[in-house]
Amino acid sequence: MKTMDDGQYTCDDGTCINIDHRCDLLAHCPDLTDEINCNTVKPSETYIWELPPPLPDGSPTPVSVFVNITSVRDVSLIDLSISFDMILVLTWRDPRLTFQHLRDNMDQNPVREGVGVWHPEVFMEDGDGSSVDVQVRGRQTFVRRVGPPNPDIPTRLKEGRQSINIQIYPRTVYTMLI
Structure with a gap:
């Protein structure tokens, strides 16, 4: 010892x-x-993952959207269709959550499967308002550390x-x- x-x-x-x-x-x-x-997310006891993060003025939760089209698979002028691969990155804040064990590198801060965290719903429409066939190949949520960590609490040993x-x-x- x-x-x-x-x-x-x-x-x-x-x-x-x-x-x-x-x-x-x-x-x-x-x-x-x-x-x-090592869960990075600790929802509060009153957290309801189906509800978006509340804002004081009642307005919708702002969500930043980044789209990266990685490849165009098919373009058909006859069918008026296009098929492509893309990466969609959504970013938002949720003040109801507490975080722990965060690293500077966001890729090391995954939200583990089974942790119920609110996510924005994504709908895609074409120019006519018709729905688009989307095949999701993977989805992962990460936490970005934006400040220094809080000091340790000795009673949380x-x-x-x-x-x-x-x-x-x-x-x-x-x-x-x-």
Whole structure:
């Protein structure tokens, strides 16, 4: 058993790793515990994911839209149709959510499957107002860190347990912050 230095995280098996390796989508603890409970989003208790984020004046939630057409697959003048691949990026703010374990690189801040977070609904229409056949090939939500992290709250510590053979370590008390 050893003590943990500042800036380190204690794995459940007692191994110490650099705190920067906690929740970085790579397992550094031999028991993989540095990647457990790493959800980036913590909805409030009253969060209803079906409702958009409220604004004080009651106006609709602003959503930024970025479209990147990556390839044109087919153009038919006879059918008056076009087929293309695109990436659609939607960005919005939701003040009802709290975030944790955020990295500077947004790609390392995925919202895990099963976490109910509001998403804007996307509808596509052609020039005549008719619906468009859309095949979604994938969807992933990420959190962008826009400021420094809040300081840690000491009362939000995780309790860990380590088996100790009392015959070898009599009357010794180990205190660990995990």
